[in-house]
Amino acid sequence: MSETTARPESRPRREFRNVTVPEILFAYRLPLAGKLSILHRVSGALLFLALPLFLLPLFGQSVSSPAGFEEFSRYASHPITKVVLLVLIWAYLHHFCAGIRYLLFDLHIGADVKISDKRTLHTRTAAISFSVSLVLTVIFGLKLFGAF
Amino acid sequence: MASVQKTGQRRHVVGAHYGVRDFLIQRVTAVILIVYTVILGVMALLTPSFTYENWVGLFNFRWGTFPMGQILATLAVLAVAYHGWIGVRDIWMDYIKPAGLRLFLQALTILWAVGSAVYAAQILWSL
Secondary structure: OOHHHHOOOOOOOOOOOOOOHHHHHHHOOOOHHHHHHHHHHHHHHHHHHHHHHHHHHHHHHHHHOHHHHHHHHHHHOOHHHHHHHHHHHHHHHHHHHHHHHHHHHHOOOOOOOOHHHHHHHHHHHHHHHHHHHHHHHHHHHHHHOOOO | OOOOOOOOOOOOOOOOOOOHHHHHHHHHHHHHHHHHHHHHHHHHHHOOOOOHHHHHHHHHOOEOOEOHHHHHHHHHHHHHHHHHHHHHHHHHHHHOOOHHHHHHHHHHHHHHHHHHHHHHHHHHOOO
């Protein structure tokens, strides 16, 4: 017998059927691990899209020649470029940290945790992943915008 | 028990070659990219100043005559292309149900991935 069935239901649980996009975005509250997961997907898609459109042209410019490198530095100092770069830096760091979390789960790390503690495990490891990637994003962002 | 019809004119199109093989390749390429990120990160931290020569040197350094920097970067690019193909294909398989549209998007994704890899290789090997 699980705790959920034993606990008297104080109010009826909300049901979501045939969910629409607004419901997904605003009504249905994903657990933290779910947010990490969907953002892993979003960040991956973003990076894949940006690779030949933005990242490779910028990289090609930067390594083309000393003069090309100067021009790259001018592009990169434009605020819009910096904002785009910061979004992609976040995307990389989020994808990286969340990805390591999935790889560790694939190695069955945490698999022996009691079923009643799974939720805590998933939430805590998601929180660690979010913390590391966001702190690093802030550090890279401060560096990018010239705070140090 | 009714058997599932797997051949014939109403065969369900899902896109081939998914399953444990791609599951493994997605993870192997992920590990390759973690390793390359760490290598590049450490080399960048050891670089005294952000000049053109130091920047290019991260990608075209040699061990003797062996073009180690370019080889590592090219392997990372190939890993990105394959990893990205599997990930984006999973997105189409989850959200795009009409088989024709899904196949079109999957074909587009392959072109995108291969095109990106060729583009990156062209930049790297002209250093």
